[in-house]
Amino acid sequence: MEERSVKMDIKKREEKGGLSFPGQLQETPDGGFLVTKLDEAINWARSNSLWPLIFGTSCCAIEMMSAAGAKYDWSRFGFEVARASPRQADLLIVSGTIVMKMAPVLKRLYDQMPDPKYVIAMGACTISGGPFFYNSYSVVKGVDHIIPVDVYIPGCPPRPEALLHAMITMQEKIKHEAYFRKTK
Amino acid sequence: MKLTGYYFTHLKEIVTEEYPENRSTLKMMDRFRGEVLIQHDEKNEHRCTGCQACEIACPNGTIKIITKQEIQADGKKKKRLEAFVYHLDMCTLCNLCIVSCPSDAIVMGQNFEHSVYDKKQLKKILNNPGSKLMEGVEE
Amino acid sequence: MLLEQNHITKEGEFVINMGPQHPATHGVLHLKVWLDGETIKKVEPHLGYIHRSIEKMCERLSYRQFIFTTSRMDYLSAHINNQACALVVEKALQLEVPPRAKAIRIIMAELTRLASHQLWWACMGLDLGAVTPFFYAFREREAINEIWEETCGARLTQNYIVPGGVMMDTHPNFRKRVKDVMKQIKDKAHEYEELLTGNVIFQERLKGVGYLSREDAISYGCTGPTARASGINSDIRKLFPYDGYEQIKFDEVLNSGGDCWARYLVRIEEMKQSVSIIEQLIDIIPEGDFQVKTKNVIKLPKGDFYQRVETARGELGVYIVSDGAASPYRCKFRSPNLSNLSAIPKIAEGAKIGDLVAIMATVDLVIPDIDR
């Protein structure tokens, strides 16, 4: 099974000749000048003011703190207002392993955040269970089983720069959203 | 208060490195472990014999090596690498595969900007399409 | 009425749940706190929010591989955890590690301790409401991270130790960089004094708060700085030296205060000891091999093996039961944080909510190490 899917992957890759943009861009209907400009303004505000929730379970949280520290300083992007309460946060950086017992808590935290909310899965553990994928009885194999994830950033743990890169990628995604226009 | 006041007035003490702006000058340490790569030379040849030593050494099943039987010029059948599947989403960059590789085929890449919107893109096939084993590695 | 409806007050009890997501619990610890006004009546820890079944996994991993999972336990002492695992394998195989590897291991371990204590100092300030120390401590921590990155290749989970030595030789810049960082840390030591140690509010917050007597500390099995602040000589580096610690001159920091302030002072003093250990060693790293060659598949002889090391938080024990196969039959990690945590209900009794934060900060728990 595994082999077959991989072979298909090889074929697909050969046909496409490599991807340039990660993910797919959704076409959004044009809403006229005013609506488009408003959208742009809102997206500009949102993308530049992502307030993360203080939520770290393990190792990746330390690199998240490093990113907040003086050397990497994510306040340059306006991310420094880390909120302890999910009600005021926009961005959930899932940093660290999520286990079965934590999963309902994570889901609840996500539900408590007001819209629009974004999720970054930081590190191998959150993307797929990482080092705890095999032989482990209590680890959730990827947080995307629990909550929708916008950006994945692999690494164990990723560098602070990689986290910043993920947040810039996140900003790019937000800038392509539409608030007043409905997607198809 | 004296200390914070000192730093407030001495802006040259700021230690921040501006990441996206300094991308051109930003250089990782030469041993930095960013991702696993197979080295290819200009003739599109690599050194991986498909021996699966790295697959066995990997503690969390990140590497999957798929081999195929290939008939040599002298009529012997030989195992050859077809796909070196690498799950970057599970890799902990622990260096055990690099150490275990008998033919120095894989190295650690320095790239750390792996953010993607789709998890599937983190499953990679490391050998280039159409690449071949380098001459003389197996001996 | 509203409060009764929502079960906030039940039979005169006021219970708050600190965590699993709470900024003061440094991770996903869940403390159930019974309150009387602001005073704490009882604390009950609830664990398992990061139980990753590492012990079960180790039963299926080879002796080379199981070392790396342990750096995810106490990620702030990742290197020392790895060292403990390598040491237990070496003890079972009766391998003699080359002196160069030993010296490198000690330097790295002390750097880990320094970095860990710096992070503790940063979070200590943060927990008590002073944000600025966080940034000053992280400046030095980043410098140490750079040393690791240059020699080991990773910033946090180095995975530098293998059974029989270290994975790679040190980087050519290693000596110079370590010396620079040591100089930087010494130069900036006065800032630590000024910002927190000498601050009246800070002292008021810690002095006389969270007292733990010597007898209680022994009974609760406290280790590391928490125990040493209650006057117990519990430094494994002195009691059961490993990797050549017996040849190094350093003092075991003891304080009989037993309160948060004593724990704070012990950690601050330990940083200075670590700096002195590194400075002793950095110029006399012996030449030679950095690794003994071991067999590709390591098999331990039958029997029980126990190895303890001193991490930044106390005594870590690795207990391996081997049945002669290529992976452990049973692997138990004696975590320093679990025993320190078990003392928290005792320490926190009668304290205020604000004190609980200070107690949590000075005991300095790493939750994944408790849950494993």
Added chain:
Amino acid sequence: MTKEELKNNITELLPSTTFDETGEFLNVIIASDELLPFMKTLRSKSEFDFDYLFCLTCIDLNNHLMMVYHLISKTHNHCIVIKAKITDTIKPEIESVNSIWKTAELNEDEVYDLFGVKFLNHPNLRRLFLEEDWEGYPLRKNYVDENMIKL
């Protein structure tokens, strides 16, 4: 005290014990029902004075369970390992040592959680890491979990 002295003293105290000296420490193997009084003596007698329990765990040896207690004395600086054999693997029970060493409370919770050993007279026996309704005891050798992917 050295290993030999410890051995002699313990034999005097409890003649039925067996010893195992292969490892670093002196291993004393006793039956599970003798545990509590034996431990109390080890703690209270001044020549032993084992006041510090530094490791408490359990091993599943397929046909029986083995509780392992690592003890050290802070005054004499000698170590000992007590192993208590629990033969009943279906409903394993043993006395709690929480009244002697407070640190045992959470450690025994952990063993209860992962091995299913029930501790008698434990003040607050609960599953420490897993949910209350978790089925099975994961560190037992016969534990099966279909969600677990084996490598």
Added chain:
Amino acid sequence: MKILLSYSFSSLASKISTWLSNVISNEMLLIITKMLILGISLLAFLVVLCFFLGYMERKVAAFMEIRIGPNRVGPKGSLQIVADTVKLLFKEGLTPDASDKFLFNLAPFIVVITSMLVVAPIAYAKDFQLWDISIGVLYVSSISSMGVIGILMAGWSSSNKYSLIGAMRSGAQIVSYELSIGLSLISIVILSGSMSLSEIVQSQANGWWIFKGHIPVIISFVIFIVASTAEINRAPFDLTEAEQELTGGFHTEYSGMKFAMFLLSEYINLFVVSAIAATIFLGGWMPFHIGSLNGFNHLMDYIPSSIWFFAKTFLIIFIIMWFRWTFPRLRIDQLLNLEWKYLLPISMVNILLVTIMTIMGWHF
């Protein structure tokens, strides 16, 4: 140039006033229009001020913490707060199910309104004051303490334990520190013999109170700064929010717009407190004069009065920010000890001293 700068505010105001009375004949309508214009311009001023204060706080914090701070949104990051505000405006405003919905939604408005009310009697420049009330000091101290009702409401109605603790702390804290603030204000009322803010400013024409009033006034100035930092819930007295203890205290459950209102009121309070301190102790818009150095005094007079006022205010704001980014937080019992055991007795004795000083005429 001089006229344009120093009298622009008052002359502009009078010009608009005369123009309006020419256009609108109905007196009622005239007053309403004037009020509307005043209200809107004040609101705009306060919002812009809060943008600036937010930006200033982040930059001050960043520079003290050896980092750069916001620098990507707008020139040098100056539009950062605008982005934050727009984001908060368009964010979902949640009302928890378990909460008392009416009070929950009312609370942020009360907090903002009370802090805005206090802005009225402040003299921003020479002859430029919205409302020259004769009991200015009394008005300020009484209205500003009403904010606590909003905070209590917010904490109680959220039906969250952390909020409740935060609100209770806030009640205890604000009620106690109110006393010191009042007493330190009274010392100046005694000295100047008036409760009107404009008259207090006028009384400092020949020297600010902090210079004229010897040590007792300096003591009451320090007490005022400390107590008002506590009054507006800023670190090191931010026990009501205490992120590490209470995850946000009384505003834990608030999101979006309503949370933005709490932030707004926090910054308005910061401004108001500093403005009052500047008015009462540092001479408001009065320029800095030294005795008989006429040349120097004339030079100082060239600087417009509004700039004097704002310079002093921002100096005090900076000091309060400096506190915040340096000191650790106090514990609740230490906080109350500080007030009841130290600040209150000291300020009582201080009032006695000031009274004696005034009776004997020892001040300049």
